[in-house]
Amino acid sequence: MPELPEVETVARGLAAVLAGRRITAVRLGITDFMEDPEALRRELPGCRIEGVQRYGKYLLLHLAPANGSGACGCLLVHMGMTGQLVLEPAAAPLPPHTHAVFALDNGCRLRYTDVRRFGRLFLATAEDLETKLAPLGADPLETSEAEFCVRLACRRAMIKALLLDQHTLRGLGNIYADESLWHARIHPTSPAWRLGHKRLVRLYRAVRRVLRDAIRCRGSSISDYRDAAGRMGSYQQRHRVYGREGKPCFRCHAKIRRILVAGRGSYYCPRCQRAPGISSRSAPSVRFIAQQGGGYRARLRTGCSLISGARSNHP
DNA sequence: CTTACGGCCTGGGTGC
DNA sequence: TGCACCCAGGCCGTAA
Numbered sequence: 001m002p003e004l005p006e007v008e009t010v011a012r013g014l015a016a017v018l019a020g021r022r023i024t025a026v027r028l029g030i031t032d033f034m035e036d037p038e039a040l041r042r043e044l045p046g047c048r049i050e051g052v053q054r055y056g057k058y059l060l061l062h063l064a065p066a067n068g069s070g071a072c073g074c075l076l077v078h079m080g081m082t083g084q085l086v087l088e089p090a091a092a093p094l095p096p097h098t099h100a101v102f103a104l105d106n107g108c109r110l111r112y113t114d115v116r117r118f119g120r121l122f123l124a125t126a127e128d129l130e131t132k133l134a135p136l137g138a139d140p141l142e143t144s145e146a147e148f149c150v151r152l153a154c155r156r157a158m159i160k161a162l163l164l165d166q167h168t169l170r171g172l173g174n175i176y177a178d179e180s181l182w183h184a185r186i187h188p189t190s191p192a193w194r195l196g197h198k199r200l201v202r203l204y205r206a207v208r209r210v211l212r213d214a215i216r217c218r219g220s221s222i223s224d225y226r227d228a229a230g231r232m233g234s235y236q237q238r239h240r241v242y243g244r245e246g247k248p249c250f251r252c253h254a255k256i257r258r259i260l261v262a263g264r265g266s267y268y269c270p271r272c273q274r275a276p277g278i279s280s281r282s283a284p285s286v287r288f289i290a291q292q293g294g295g296y297r298a299r300l301r302t303g304c305s306l307i308s309g310a311r312s313n314h315p
Numbered sequence: 316c317t318t319a320c321g322g323c324c325t326g327g328g329t330g331c
Numbered sequence: 332t333g334c335a336c337c338c339a340g341g342c343c344g345t346a347a
Contacts, residue, residue, distance in 0.1 A: 001340065033324080057341085080324090081340055097326095116325050118340070157318055166341080174340065223327090223339090263320070264340070 002079040004140070004171030005214035006225050006233065007054045010085055013228030015052040017087055018061070018110070022048045025103040033080075033099070033114070034121040043073060043123055044102065056136050056170030059085065060129075074129055080118030082224040086111055115224060136170040140207045143169075148207075149200040152192045159195065159203070160188035161262035172207070175220055175242045178267045180207040182241045187273045188259070188266045213238065241267040 002010070026044045031037035046066025053060040061075040077085060090109045094101065100112040100121060112121060124132065138147060151169070155162055162168050163177040172180070181188055183206035186199055195203070219225060219233030222243070226232060236243075240250050244267060245258040254271035 078341085082325090115327080116339080118324065118342095120341095155317085161318085164341085265338085 001081050001173055001175065001222060002083060002219070002225055003057060003173035003176050004054075004211055005176070005217075005235065006219035006227075007057050007059055007079065007171075008215050009218045009233065010079075010228045011052050011054040011059055014059075014061075014085065014087060014110075017108070017228075018049045018052055018104075020048065020050075021108075022046065022105040023063075023102050024105050027101040027103075029099040030117065031099070033117040033119060036123065039123045040075075040100070040121065044075070047073070055133055056139070056166055057173070058133070072126070074124045074126075076120070076122040076124045076129070076132065077112070078120040080114065080116060080120065082116045083112065083114040083119035084224065084226045084230075085228060086113065086226060086230045087228050088230065136166050137168040139171060140169050140204075141171075141211055145201060145204050148204040149197060152195070152200055152203075153197070155192040157192060158189045158261060159186060159192045160264075160266055162192050163207075164262060164264065169207075171211075174264050174266075175222070175239070176207070176210055176214065178242045179240060180210045181273060182267075182269060183210060185272050185274075187275050188261045188268055189275065241269060243267065 023044050023046065026041050028034070028037055028041065034040065044063075047063040050062040050064050050072075053062065057078060059077040059079070061077070063073045063075060065072065077083070079085065087108055087110050090103060090107055094111065095113055097115045097117075098111050098113045099117070102110040104110065112119070122128070122132075138151065140148070143151075148169075152159070152162060155168070157165075160177055160181065163172050163180065164174065178188070180203065184199065184203040186195065186203055192200075214220060214233075214235040217233055217235035217238065218227055218231070220235040220239065220242075221232035222236055241256050244256045247256050248254070249256055249269040249272060252269065252271045254269055256267055257270050258265055258267050260266065
């Protein structure tokens with residue numbers, strides 16, 4: 001399940017090798033998950049790959065047109081749950097469920113393999129790119145503590161749902177949301193606005209630490225994930241809660257639980273991550289907000305308006 | 316507008 | 332052996 005760290009790992013792996021390469025041929029298999037397969041077949045051959053970029057969970061291959069004329073395009077790849085984008089010698093045998101093969105001018109090929117076909121392949125114009133990417137929220141690794149808090153502090157939804165919501169923050173998925181909440185000792189069903197500034201800061205730091213560590217480990221390989229060279233990541237060995245139902249918490253040895261939050265299986269420690277509203281001692285609640293006085297709320301208000309203004313000028 | 320929820324995509328794994 | 336069913340995660344439409 002490629003989330004931010006996995007897509008970042010793939011993007012880095014591809015950027016090193018793909019920059020400057022030309023696509024010589026395109027071969028497609030099952031195309032029902034591509035928006036316009038004909039456009040891929042028609043437009044891609046001859047294109048030069050200018051660069052590779054990650055945006056949330058999207059991978060962007062920036063393209064220069066075949067003969068130097070015409071509009072620049074961008075191949076947008078979302079790897080869904082089981083997508084793999086792998087660069088390998090053209091002679092390697094193609095694994096099952098390979099649905100797109102891009103031959104390159106250096107004898108290598110880039111293949112897209114996806115068992116579930118929950119991924120997306122899309123040839124985008126600058127305009128398409130704007131439509132797709134502008135609504136996405138902030139990148140947790142490029143966001144300041146203040147902006148992170150402002151985006152969440154005025155929301156009434158459950159914190160786990162918000163971490164998963166790509167319009168609030170881009171790049172987090174189920175694994176890293178759960179891991180971050182464990183590190184920050186926050187219960188997944190806590191309403192965001194009840195967390196208070198202190199916990200939001202803790203969450204901000206946890207999210208960034210988890211994502212950075214996961215990138216360092218080249219991502220988590222739960223089932224299908226492989227990097228651009230076809231290698232597994234190793235962050236699954238560092239998972240503290242994800243997939244560990246019934247096993248002891250690394251901090252307190254309580255049994256990890258699994259509940260459904262926002263329709264997703266969510267793992268947490270019932271002792272370290274207290275349910276909201278149960279312990280009046282630890283709940284931030286109304287008293288906390290009252291203590292902060294108008295200053296805190298005023299900062300939220302101005303912050304919110306700043307954000308909504310800044311939202312429209314994404315790349 | 317915000318939030319909650321259900322359904323959809325697909326096929327591997329499980330249990331009978 | 333075969334079959335039905337559950338589930339994964341992102342995203343979208345709908346309803347409150």
